[in-house]
Amino acid sequence: MENDVVLDLFNEKENAPRISWPAFQAYLHEAAGLVHQMSGGRIKVTAGAKTLSDIVKYYQGLGLDFYSAHSYVDGWDTDALDEDVARLGLDAPVLMSEVAPDQTFDGAAGRPVRTDV
Numbered sequence: 001m002e003n004d005v006v007l008d009l010f011n012e013k014e015n016a017p018r019i020s021w022p023a024f025q026a027y028l029h030e031a032a033g034l035v036h037q038m039s040g041g042r043i044k045v046t047a048g049a050k051t052l053s054d055i056v057k058y059y060q061g062l063g064l065d066f067y068s069a070h071s072y073v074d075g076w077d078t079d080a081l082d083e084d085v086a087r088l089g090l091d092a093p094v095l096m097s098e099v100a101p102d103q104t105f106d107g108a109a110g111r112p113v114r115t116d117v
């Protein structure tokens with residue numbers, strides 16, 4: 001996606017419980033289509049998700065050009081930074097776009113870990 005412009009249509013719907021998943025999905029589908037149509041495909045679209053499992057459940061098939069996954073070691077669900085996303089069978093690539101600055105991958109634990117403690 002070198003030299004592409006990317007628009008994040010929504011960041012972490014998981015933190016907006018008053019918006020239903022069906023309403024969110026309808027918005028993403030419509031917004032993605034409009035952005036692609038109006039830009040002639042020059043603008044790529046994504047939406048940030050708190051976990052890979054949410055991407056699998058809720059974000060597929062909505063016209064996103066890639067998936068934006070997040071990983072934090074903060075007591076919430078976190079995904080391994082070396083997750084083999086090919087096994088998920090997604091319809092678009094995944095970018096791990098938010099990772100805590102004090103986090104690294106612990107190969108022995110198989111999970112992200114904090115480095116400031």
